[in-house]
Amino acid sequence: MAKPKVYVTRMICDNGIKMLKDQGYDVKINPLDRVLTRKELLKNVKGIDALLCLLTDKIDGEIMDAAGKNLKIVANFAVGFDNLDLEAAKKRGIMATNTPQGSTEAVAEHAMGLLLASARRIVEADKFTRANKYKGWKPFLFIGEDVHDKTLGIIGLGRIGFAVAARALCFGLKIVYHDVVRNPEFEAKFGGKFMETSDLLKQSDFVTLHVPLMPSTRHLIGKKELALMKKSAYLINTSRGPVIDEKALVAALKKKQIAGAAIDVYEFEPKLSPGLAKLSNIILTPHIASATIETRRKMSEIAAQNIIETLSGKTPVHSLHK
Numbered sequence: 001m002a003k004p005k006v007y008v009t010r011m012i013c014d015n016g017i018k019m020l021k022d023q024g025y026d027v028k029i030n031p032l033d034r035v036l037t038r039k040e041l042l043k044n045v046k047g048i049d050a051l052l053c054l055l056t057d058k059i060d061g062e063i064m065d066a067a068g069k070n071l072k073i074v075a076n077f078a079v080g081f082d083n084l085d086l087e088a089a090k091k092r093g094i095m096a097t098n099t100p101q102g103s104t105e106a107v108a109e110h111a112m113g114l115l116l117a118s119a120r121r122i123v124e125a126d127k128f129t130r131a132n133k134y135k136g137w138k139p140f141l142f143i144g145e146d147v148h149d150k151t152l153g154i155i156g157l158g159r160i161g162f163a164v165a166a167r168a169l170c171f172g173l174k175i176v177y178h179d180v181v182r183n184p185e186f187e188a189k190f191g192g193k194f195m196e197t198s199d200l201l202k203q204s205d206f207v208t209l210h211v212p213l214m215p216s217t218r219h220l221i222g223k224k225e226l227a228l229m230k231k232s233a234y235l236i237n238t239s240r241g242p243v244i245d246e247k248a249l250v251a252a253l254k255k256k257q258i259a260g261a262a263i264d265v266y267e268f269e270p271k272l273s274p275g276l277a278k279l280s281n282i283i284l285t286p287h288i289a290s291a292t293i294e295t296r297r298k299m300s301e302i303a304a305q306n307i308i309e310t311l312s313g314k315t316p317v318h319s320l321h322k
């Protein structure tokens with residue numbers, strides 16, 4: 001019997017690759033350190049049984065058809081799966097999976113890092129010190145704000161939102177949250193208060209976004225929502241770029257309608273909206289919230305496991321088909 005063919009769209013940690021090879025699969029990996037063009041992707045998927053792809057690959061019906069009738073699974077190397085056409089996969093009887101849990105803690109740590117860096121002006125202060133501008137202690141030099149006793153508004157209390165809440169409590173923050181599903185267990189255990197998004201925006205000193213990108217969350221934060229936030233508040237986004245209307249964010253930060261923002265993801269990724277990089281009241285990181293070696297290894301293992309389970313005729317734990 002022919003060996004199942006697996007195509008990996010970009011080099012990932014070798015632990016997952018080893019798991020696939022140990023199964024006797026014929027594993028091919030894109031050797032280039034860049035996203036494949038559409039044309040390259042269409043060519044490379046021909047005749048494969050499994051596709052291990054990244055959030056930078058748009059996988060739709062055309063790609064699935066180019067792969068052909070043997071394609072059994074599209075295993076996304078990410079928690080978010082807005083790059084996959086799930087309906088197209090379902091229609092063709094193709095499994096689709098993601099890598100939840102793998103990156104929960106790392107993303108929560110990054111979100112807290114952005115929050116702390118915003119409140120304490122760490123990035124600005126670093127640039128200032130390197131530029132040899134530090135000429136002695138001053139009472140108001142880089143005066144920041146306390147984090148403890150402030151209110152953190154979490155929008156999207158799923159795996160990552162929950163992990164952020166657990167960390168934020170240790171920093172003495174009060175938690176309020178909004179989710180489409182209320183979580184009484186969280187409220188009882190963490191004292192987190194549920195509220196509608198508009199109330200959360202009005203009351204929070206820090207707002208952190210942890211929703212998936214879907215039609216209902218695109219531009220969840222726009223001009224109207226930014227206008228509801230406190231002038232002293234900070235907005236943190238480690239979810240997906242289009243959850244914020246970036247043009248509206250630039251405008252709000254320009255007129256100091258809010259104190260600042262710290263974002264890891266961009267509406268037109270990897271492009272930045274005009275004016276964004278010129279602002280001094282925003283911290284920008286290049287979609288690295290889950291970029292720790294431990295997390296990348298876990299993601300590699302989970303993606304490989306999803307493929308192994310599917311190719312052995314099982315339904316993988318991380319199936320995205322409802």
Ligand code: NAD
Pocket residue numbers: 079080081100101103104107155156157158159160161178179180181210211212213216217238239240264265287288289290291
């Ligand atoms: P999750 O599915 O566990 O949680 C998402 C939560 O959002 C759920 O509780 C859901 O009910 C809630 N939600 C959905 N629509 C909502 C709405 N309109 N308003 C309020 N809440 C809503 O997902 P997760 O593991 O916590 O991950 C969240 C997102 O983080 C992912 O979808 C992904 O896009 C993003 N992410 C980013 C990075 C990064 O590197 N920056 C890494 C991992 C995940």
